[in-house]
Amino acid sequence: MTDFAAIILAAGKGTRMKSDLHKVLHPIAGKPMLMHLLDSFAGLSPQRTVVVVGDRREQIDAALEGRGITTAMQDPQLGTAHAALQAKDALSGFSGNILICFGDCPMVEAETVRKLTAALDGGAKVAVLGFRPEDPLAYGRIIAQGDGTVVKMVEFKDASETERAVNLCNSGLIVAHSDDMWPLLDAVDNNNAQGEYYLPDVATNAIARGDKVVVVETGADEVAGINSRSELAGAEQRWQAARREQAMADGATLKAPDTVFFSHDTQLGRDVTVEPHVVFGPGVKVANGVHIKAYTHLEGADLATGVQVGPFARLRPGAVLEENSFVGNFVEMKKATLGKGAKASHLSYIGDATVGANANIGAGTITCNYDGYFKYHTTIGERAFIGSNSALVAPVTIGADAIVAAGSTVSRDVGAGELRMVRAEQLVKQGWADRFHDTMKKKKAAAKKDGPSKDP
Structure with missing residues (x-):
């Protein structure tokens, strides 16, 4: 396998979690979701791993202490492609395949990443991960040929009715060799309604310049994002x-x-x-x-x-x-x-x-x-x-x-x-209980005879 590096995007504020704890540190089965992802990637022996951080950086830095993982700051936050670019300095000198993924998608498996990187061996410059959810909702769509070659990637709001009928959706995970990834990221612009730099444009720009882009499919559960307590x-x-x-x-x-x-x-x-x-x-x-x-x-x-x-x-x-x-x-x-x-x-x-x-x-x-x-x-x-x-x-x-x-x-x-045996000596008073019961019975009878108490 070609040398491998991972960029994990975790700079979002996670406001829907309504928590003082960073979103990617919320646990699943007792382990923070970010650690699920890192442990999965450990099976790929990444040469470098960079976590892009923003809000509450100190929490992630503390959680990663001793793991040999670099963090890179995104400030201001101008979109997912902009976030990925913040890892460029940390990956300086690295030559190999680069995976960009999201810290709030913790169930991505190492074998899926292997399939993504293997897809580059067939001449593709970029490989993206797609899935087919039961309800495509407003996910971006991947328009692909039968052999997995991507023809177009389109955001839901920009898709035609025909394109919206396609149920192959974009998970956001993307792999390319470093020789291709950095130029493609640098070429992403913010000419859109939100004025942000979007990661899917890496694939869109690759297609535009004539490069082959392929899609690898996985199950919806594996790439489900977690943005709320319910999720x-x-x-x-x-x-x-x-x-x-x-x-x-x-x-x-x-x-x-x-x-x-x-x-x-x-x-x-x-x-x-x-x-x-x-x-x-x-x-x-x-x-x-x-x-x-x-x-x-x-x-x-x-x-x-x-x-x-x-x-x-x-x-x-x-x-x-x-x-x-x-x-x-x-x-x-x-x-x-x-x-x-x-x-x-x-x-x-x-x-x-x-x-x-x-x-x-x-x-x-x-x-x-x-x-x-x-x-x-x-x-x-x-x-x-x-x-x-x-x-x-x-x-x-x-x-x-x-x-x-x-x-x-x-x-x-x-x-x-x-x-x-550590016990106090037992004391016996013959007849005491009988006298006690007699006394209390007489008091109770007298109380009934005198009627209810008139005390205030």
């Missing part, structure tokens, strides 16, 4: 639907697929069962044979083979469940490891902790890991038994085979094999 939700919906199908194709069972939500980096093994209303946040790895029950939320968690989780469980970043361990309903884990075969069946918080193999965490157990200033660690040994409603005040270690009696507050280490 963002639509893109999320399409991404999730595709990811669910992929999960099932890879051997996972989704009981109610439409209610399961994945992150961009969710990893699922084979024979995983996911019940309804499960949400995967970023950083979740699930091994083979795991069962995730309904209404469970996972983020930054690592689940080994044979693990069961939920229902109504929450696994936060740093949660590690080793083979055949079990977390039940209303259990929350954070930065904690549950050893092989260990169980926390219900109503517990396990934070900043290591739980040994085959240990049992009783209902209502809490690792008290925070003193308002610092976090502390709790270590629970193998086969230890923590009774219900226990509070383990970190830092504390519970030894192997130790038992913590129900209702205990443990603030000192418990040795291996010990029983630790």
